[in-house]
Amino acid sequence: MEILVCVKRVPNTEENEIELDSTGADIKRSDLVYSVNEWDNYAVEEAIQIREKYGGTVTVVTVDTEAGDEVLRRELAMGADKGIHLLDRAFEGPDGRGIARILKAEAKKGDYDLILTGVQADDGAAQVGGMLAAMLGWPYASIVNHMEVLDDKRVIIRREVAGGNQEVYEMDLPCVLSIQTGINEPRYVSLRGVMKAADLQIPVHGASDLDLSPDSIGESGAKVKRRDYFVPEVGDGAEMLEGTTEEIVEKLIDLLKAKGGIR
């Protein structure tokens, strides 16, 4: 099975507090630690597991600046076979549709049976997979938390819906799936994998390689634009308890007793 997995480099929100910079309109970017989007990493693991069972190739692709090389190599080190870096000044400042357009152009160059994305990334939009599927005219399922390959034409997938329930669908290949965290246990990257990935050639494709006109992608093609970042004035928020651990514990116990939190 030929599988394409779309991945994105994002600030690691476990390692970073996202804060506004001095302009108040953007986030502080200087100290951010980046990693592969968590959902995408599950998607790559799922692809590798399918390849291990049924054979084929796992290709990871990203639309990013030069820095995107790092996440492609990480996923190659994990076990993906090939990387493709979609890089062009014309690709900068896109909306979700712009990203999907670029990915579609790359997908059409290959002969893929399956395209995986993460459910969402740092902007929480959860949009690129569904857009890509519609552009390709392929079936789509989002929030997939279980899948099995029936044969080279069909897969069975489960979608996570409210209350821990799951919808089960049979889907024709080729299709696009957005992968939910928890679908598998992503393997760790081994040192040997890192060394192997360091030597791999990663082809770089720009707008002309993909026959994309610059005004349909990037900032000029974007219908949706982020104007600024801000931290909203929230209501009262929590009453923050301060003091020594002992003092805090005493206050908590008083509050818990009063509210029925200790029986």
Place this chain on the structure above:
Amino acid sequence: MEQHIYAYILHNEGAIDDTAFELLTAAKKIDPTASVTAILAGWGPDLDAVCHKAAASFAEVWKIENQALSYPDAELIRRLLVRIIPGRSIFLLPHEHFGMDLAPGLSIMLDAAYVSDVVDLEGVEDVILKAVRQEYNGQVSTHVDCDISSGTVITVRPGSFKEDESEGVNGQVVDKSSEATEEGMPETGRHFLEMVEAEVGDVDITQSEILVSVGRGIGDEENLEIAFDLAKAVGGDVSCSRPIVDNKWLEKHRQVGNSGKTVKPKVYMALGISGAFQHIAGLKGNPFVVAVNKNPKAPIFQVADVGVVADILDLVPELTDRVNEMKGGKQWD
């Protein structure tokens, strides 16, 4: 505004989903004078009942009825909608598992812009719709400009807009079934097989009055002990947020949130939980919320009643010891 607004209404067993009335509020934030068309798809008497109910709040209700729609498959419904929605429309739907499945592809097929998961809308200037979203798990918000000149699809975060309670609109139900299906049912390449219900676990956190809930801040599986110790001391149960289940450290039936359980305790202790909206969505009944988190910017502090900026691994054992001491020297059992 010349562009018409449509709202896709979810319903289940003859009842309209609460998000329907949130979409109506959202629509009025786009255009206060808007006459909004509700769209409902389904099959049988349940569909007639919900269309009738929707007509009390919406000026116009479009009904799409077909036996193939007895289960709402977004792949099928998207293709039917494309047949009946005029170009340049504004189309609203809730940002939950159905909306997330349907909306991105719909925006492409309608050649419309797409803004997902909006938490507020600030009207339209010229052809620019001003929306508010959140990024980075709710740590920061953004103002977004959306060019709606060729229409737009918008998913609205459930619970972010007040429900519009105006009734007595006496709207008209229009049967769009034949227009939507006259070319036959579309072939989607995706076939619904069944719904698998969540497994029932050994503890039912939906019934718990006190929940000690742990998130990523617990750090390691073996640290879960401190949550169980505290739960035992206070007489509560242990629940968790999604990453704990993803790591398979706790069972799915202990997960609070959109994709887990909806709980309604008296007291909810959120320990090392950042407070993503998908988690908060599972918290009902206005419990007293205590949040402990290392990150002072964690969104959980916006919804908590009381907050402590601390490492739960330090604070929680101290709290447990003190509770046990208070209850009479039970700390050694």
